[in-house]
Every structure is written in C-alpha cells, then in structure tokens.
Amino acid sequence: MTDLDNSREWASQAYGILKQRQEKQLQEKQLQEEQRQEKQLQEEQRQAEEQKQEFPDTSNLKNTPLSFKNDIEVELGEFDDDFTWSAMVLAAQGKKINQISIDEIDWLTKLRRGLEETRKGFVSELLDKYGDDPLTPESLDDLETLLIRADVGIDSTDKVISSLRKKLNEEVVAGEEGIKFLKEELRVIIDKPIRNSGTNLLIPEKGKLNVWLLVGVNGVGKTTTLGKLAYLSSRSNYKTLIAAADTFRAAAVEQLKVWGERSNVDVISNQSKNADPAAVVFDAINSAKKRNCDLLLVDTAGRLQTKNNLMDELSKIKKIIDKKVPDAKVESLLVLDASQGQNGLKQAKSFAKSADLSGAIITKLDGSSRGGVSLAVSAEVNLPIRFIGAGEGIKDLRPFNSFEFVEALLADR
Ligand SMILES: Nc1nc2c(ncn2[C@@H]2O[C@H](COP(=O)(O)OP(=O)(O)OP(=O)(O)O)[C@@H](O)[C@H]2O)c(=O)[nH]1
Numbered sequence: 208m209t210d211l212d213n214s215r216e217w218a219s220q221a222y223g224i225l226k227q228r229q230e231k232q233l234q235e236k237q238l239q240e241e242q243r244q245e246k247q248l249q250e251e252q253r254q255a256e257e258q259k260q261e262f263p264d265t266s267n268l269k270n271t272p273l274s275f276k277n278d279i280e281v282e283l284g285e286f287d288d289d290f291t292w293s294a295m296v297l298a299a300q301g302k303k304i305n306q307i308s309i310d311e312i313d314w315l316t317k318l319r320r321g322l323e324e325t326r327k328g329f330v331s332e333l334l335d336k337y338g339d340d341p342l343t344p345e346s347l348d349d350l351e352t353l354l355i356r357a358d359v360g361i362d363s364t365d366k367v368i369s370s371l372r373k374k375l376n377e378e379v380v381a382g383e384e385g386i387k388f389l390k391e392e393l394r395v396i397i398d399k400p401i402r403n404s405g406t407n408l409l410i411p412e413k414g415k416l417n418v419w420l421l422v423g424v425n426g427v428g429k430t431t432t433l434g435k436l437a438y439l440s441s442r443s444n445y446k447t448l449i450a451a452a453d454t455f456r457a458a459a460v461e462q463l464k465v466w467g468e469r470s471n472v473d474v475i476s477n478q479s480k481n482a483d484p485a486a487v488v489f490d491a492i493n494s495a496k497k498r499n500c501d502l503l504l505v506d507t508a509g510r511l512q513t514k515n516n517l518m519d520e521l522s523k524i525k526k527i528i529d530k531k532v533p534d535a536k537v538e539s540l541l542v543l544d545a546s547q548g549q550n551g552l553k554q555a556k557s558f559a560k561s562a563d564l565s566g567a568i569i570t571k572l573d574g575s576s577r578g579g580v581s582l583a584v585s586a587e588v589n590l591p592i593r594f595i596g597a598g599e600g601i602k603d604l605r606p607f608n609s610f611e612f613v614e615a616l617l618a619d620r
C-alpha cells in the first residue's frame with residue numbers, strides 16, 4: 208500500500224501516462240474518422256453515378272444511430288486536486304500506474320464531489336480545529352454529530368464512537384490518526400454483509416442465466432440504474448437483455464428503450480395496457496434462453512411496501528423465474544435513494560421482510576447530504592451494497608468499493 212500523503216509523485220506520473228494515452232486515442236480516432244469520411248465520399252460518388260436521374264431515397268437516414276453520439280469518452284481534466292486525490296485513492300489500493308483509467312479517475316472525482324454535501328467540510332473543519340492535537344471527548348461529540356447528520360444511523364454511530372472512545376482512554380490519538388481509525392471502523396461495518404455474502408463483487412456468473420431484479424419504491428432510480436447496468440454489462444461483454452416488467456407506468460417502456468439503445472441492449476416488453484409483469488418476464492426468459500444471454504435485467508414498478516398486491520406481484524415474478532429457469536442465478540437488488548436518508552432505511556427494512564433481497568444499490572449520492580445511509584443499510588438491514596450511483600449519466604454507476612466510498616465520505620479536502 209502507498210501512503211495517501213506521499214502519492215503526489217505517483218499521481219503526477221499517472222497523469223502523464225493517461226494524457227499520452229488519451230492523445231494517442233484521439234489521433235487514432237481522427238485517422239479512423241478521416242478514413243471513414245473518405246470511404247463515404249467514394250461511396251456517395253459511386254451512388255450518385257448510379258442514380259443520376261433518380262429522386263434521392265432518404266428513408267434509410269432515420270436509422271442513423273444518433274444515440275451513440277452521446278457515448279463520448281470521458282475527457283481527462285486538469286491535473287488538479289480532484290485528480291491528485293483520485294489517483295492517491297487508487298494508489299492506496301495497490302493499483303499500478305499503468306492499470307488505471309480515465310473512467311476511474313472521473314468516477315472517483317464525481318463520488319468525492321457527490322459526497323461533499325454529506326461531508327460538509329466537517330472533516331477538514333475538525334482537522335483545522337484540532338490539527339495534530341490529541342482528540343478530546345469534545346471532538347468525539349463533533350464526530351458523532353457528523354455521523355448522525357450524515358444518516359449513518361444511531362447503531363453504527365454508537366459502535367464507531369465507542370471504539371474510538373475506548374482507544375482514546377488507552378492512548379493519545381492525534382486528529383488525523385482519529386480520522387484514519389474512524390475510516391477503518393466504518394469499513395468494517397460496511398464490509399461485513401459483503402463478506403458474509405461470500406461474493407466481493409457482484410458479476411454475472413458465466414455459463415448460466417443470471418437474472419437481476421431491480422426493486423424499490425417510486426422514483427428511487429430503478430430504471431435509470433438498470434440502464435446504467437445494461438451499459439456496464441454489455442461493455443464488459445456479457446450478453447444482456449432487459450425485461451420491461453414495470454407495466455404500471457405508461458412511459459416506463461419508452462424510458463427503458465432509450466437506455467437500451469444507448470447500450471445496444473434489446474428490451475422485451477408488452478405494450479398493452481395493464482399487461483401482466485410476470486408475463487413480460489416469461490417472454491423475456493424465453494428470449495434470453497434462445498439468445499444464450501448471460502444477464503437478464505428486470506425493471507419493476509415502484510412498489511409501496513404497504514400495498515401487498517405489489518409485493519405479491521414480485522413473488523409471482525420470482526415464481527416464474529424459478530419454474531422456467533431453476534438453475535438461474537437470481538439477485539433481488541433493492542434500489543435506495545440516498546437523499547431519502549432514514550426514510551430509505553425504513554423502506555429497506557420493510558422490503559427485507561417481505562421480499563427476499565440479496566443486495567442493495569444506493570443511488571443519487573451526488574448532491575445528497577445523507578450518503579451515510581449506506582452504512583445504516585449495511586449495519587441494520589445486513590444487505591451487501593453492490594453498486595452505487597452518483598449522477599444521471601450512463602457511466603455514473605460503479606460496483607461498490609468500500610475503501611473508495613469511505614475515503615470519499617471522509618475526504619479532508
Ligand atoms: N442526481 C441523480 N439523479 C438520479 C440518479 N439516479 C436516478 N436519478 C433520477 O431520478 C429520477 C427517477 O429515476 P427513475 O429511474 O425513473 O426511478 P424509478 O425508480 O424507475 O421510478 P418509478 O419507475 O417511477 O418507480 C430521474 O429523474 C433520474 O434521472 C442519480 O444517481 N443521481
């Protein structure tokens with residue numbers, strides 16, 4: 208492991224490598240574009256020759272995949288504080304300079320900025336206030352306030368603060384050391400359900416159909432998250448299919464089709480009004496089997512846990528999957544909106560009771576002041592967090608990494 212504070216040099220080298228790599232890619236792209244244009248010109252000239260007197264047929268222009276124009280590669284920004292911090296976090300995880308990508312830097316930058324509201328500069332305030340002075344019971348109170356304010360939850364906060372108090376009783380703890388200790392304690396809490404699940408990273412299992420159901424109450428970001436997951440999985444070469452099983456909301460299918468187009472993934476739907484969600488899943492499984500798919504992503508309607516019929520709907524979907532593909536690897540992922548804080552935690556608890564959940568996805572970590580709810584979900588609902596979302600763009604979702612999350616949550620700048 209590289210010391211976070213001694214990694215500026217590392218970051219500077221990484222920046223140089225990434226910049227070179229990006230310039231090379233740009234040159235290659237330009238060359239490809241020139242070749243493409245030249246070919247197109249030749250083809251147009253050939254066609255013009257052939258159709259001299261004919262009226263031009265423009266019908267095929269409709270199919271130009273304009274949506275791919277949105278898929279612009281991330282640009283490497285300035286070598287600034289964001290870059291340095293992101294590179295340092297990657298270095299601290301033992302990543303080699305030539306292993307890192309612009310996407311990773313961009314994501315970490317977004318995550319740290321997204322959690323800014325949660326952090327509210329408190330850590331730097333704390334460090335400014337106490338500097339390297341030993342932590343006092345008073346500073347512990349400040350820390351406690353931060354954690355509660357960030358919706359970390361009473362249980363986890365108590366646990367962390369009492370460990371720190373214990374340490375304080377035994378030895379002198381400087382401000383920075385206290386933060387380091389705090390980070391470690393938070394990681395232990397968040398990693399526990401992940402370790403218990405036996406799977407560090409949720410990825411589709413090869414050789415069988417994986418079915419991931421996205422469930423959660425209205426508006427938490429299920430459909431958006433599914434769109435981002437489709438992109439992530441198809442880009443990672445998993446054969447992916449989408450089932451539009453939210454048949455309650457008229458616009459849901461259209462919304463999914465847009466996401467499907469962006470990631471080049473097909474959407475199985477039934478446009479008729481009040482179609483049975485389980486029937487859509489039935490059709491989607493048939494298509495997935497025929498196409499030998501690795502992953503079927505199922506979008507479901509916003510379910511209110513108080514409406515039992517909606518929960519019944521979910522178990523009906525599960526029964527269909529069990530019956531049609533008994534050896535499928537099924538994941539029920541609860542999508543939670545971080546900005547809902549303790550409310551989200553309540554939803555998680557009640558879903559966990561009625562739906563057989565296997566993991567959680569936390570969305571809208573950008574611009575929320577309650578990102579700490581992720582810790583409460585781990586500690587109080589015992590759900591492994593599998594992905595986190597911090598933005599509305601297609602690349603704004605990443606597999607969950609507790610080290611990066613805690614570093615961003617308690618970053619001191
Ligand atoms: N800022 C931000 N907005 C998000 C994020 N994820 C989703 N959203 C926005 O949240 C809103 C609701 O997202 P949807 O994906 O439609 O939510 P849903 O859970 O499918 O909603 P229903 O289908 O109505 O239950 C949209 O405006 C999304 O763009 C995120 O990570 N960050």
Ligand SMILES: [Mg+2]
Nearest residue numbers: 429430453459
């Ligand atoms: Mg939706």
